[in-house]
Amino acid sequence: MDVVREDMQVVGLKEADVEDRVKMGVVLWRPPNGGSRKKMIYDTLYPFCPTGDPDGRIPDMKDSDVISVFRLQTPVWEFKYGDLLGKFHIMHDAIGFASSDTGRNYTMEWYELFQLGNCTFPHVKEDILPPFWCNQGAACFFEGIDDVHWKQNGTLEKVGEISGKQFNDLARWVKEDNETGIYYETWTVRSDPGPNSTTWFDSYDCSQFVHCTYRKLAKLGAKLSSKTQTNYTKIYLYSGEPTYLGDDGSIFDNPPLKTLAKDIRKFYHSFQPHQSMFQFILSLIEAYEKVVLEKTFYFFYNFEYWHLPMKSPYIQITYEEVPLP
Template sequence: MEYQPLLNVLVLLALGVLLDPVASIMWPVPYKRFQSRPKADPYCKALYPFCPTGNPEGGMPKMQSDDVIEVFAMKAPVWEFKFGNLLAKFDIIHDAIGFRNNRTGQNYTMEWYELFQLGNSTFPHITSETPTPVWCNQGAACIYDTIDDQHWAANGTLVKVAEMTGDQFNKFGVWAKGDNDTGIYYETWTVEDSPGGKMWFDSYDCASFVVRAFNVMGLMGAKFNQSVHLNYTRIHLYCDEPQYLGNASTIFGPISVNNSLATDIRAFYSNFQPHQPIVSAIQSVIQALETVFSENKFYFFYNYEYWFLPMKAPHIKLTYTEAKLPGPK
């Protein structure tokens, strides 16, 4: 048998995959991990300080190996401090984890959230100083003493879901610190082909952190109460297969070969700028919705790279669905 023609075809296919980054895409695209957390762009300023009373690097307290640690799922409406229970009516919920050491009686709250608030984590700033959009989308874990029962229980949820030993908690703490150091940016959107269909990109937010943390605790031997049912908020974008565009250097830098693409991306994001007067903000939102729903397009930033989403109905949807607690091994 003559193998050379077959070999030639295989070589061409391999070269095609190497030269075409889209040809080898894995769906959903894996969330990029980093060796360590870089310093945020000096341009980024938080309206409210991140983790003001806790450990901003996610370091965990140490327990005695035979301690009994109760684990709580905690939920409250997003921006409850400003709008009360309003956003709970739309199932826009923030998630956190509570811990109680039965020996000491000490309580702890653990949250994963944005360093520079939700708007900055979802859209960039368009400035005249640089052609490149400025992203302030870092997220991190914060753990601090006490559980504010009124905050979590009055308008949300505070329910015991599991027990673990002090030794298991300490091992979870090692995982949490590593996760916090390597998973540095916040991602608001879940991008899919259709409701319940193929996923292109997964979200990385407070809810996904809690689900991920509970699963790790389960693997470490924590005993979960299977009778508890918990729902989590997701904000979805729906589109046909995303098209890879490039990173900031290839689109906005000196080696850019498509100035019209850079201009179009800046124009798209300019409709989502924060800190606008109310009239301008309303006009921007209307223009943004027209772009998404009428023109069926969305520029998406993931793993510090840009993608074009060919949007389709229903375009955008918010869901509040259950993620099951870990079961027995």
């Protein structure tokens, strides 16, 4: 099945030889009005990029500078739960840089603007019929590398060196990427776990941004290598061929599809944040019934809804090797 729709505005293509800023393996769309990321207020506990530049600027380096490149990885929410999620190989990835001229070092990481839960599932609001999505992501660049944060339960490893000119070229690519690839996607949807399976939809998260950055550095002439195996977290849904359902307008403003609209709202209601423990247990039961017993998942991708006919093993978290380019 070809999930690329010709009536949308294409920003990225799946071919590996398209321009550098395109996210390899991910199909991205520009919003219909041509806009980029909008600053909106959602229900979040932690601010996005609190110590980075408010406009996303990255400092220029002298062309002759020698910049060390570091691979960074630590369990998700390590700052709060330590190595707990690391035991399940649920990891967060980033890249570090250190200038030999100035002695300053920097961290660059791509993550959700409004926290992972908000990016993965929408809010179902009483006053808004369509589910309300807060699924934007961006690169955050800030001064300093928190050695303890990365090394205590994860990885902080030098993987190469680049010139100041290569760094500045990379910085321009990151800025362009931030202005176009604005959506976070948690799930990779595949037909089955086998090596010859079909990927219906690909994710775009912190690790995918890191892969794209490494590939960009390689195109700029960087030589990268690691002494350890470079593994990354992937979260899979397994499904038969997806069925296109429509976008917000065609589903939620269309009376003949009232039953479908109600079913989508009910499906996502099972995944709402800030529930009591009792309500959370009920929601888990509802989610199990829908995904496993009814074999249904309503999937939102590039402003459109798809029906996934779920199949065993339904969902899987893996920790797969992705070699440096």
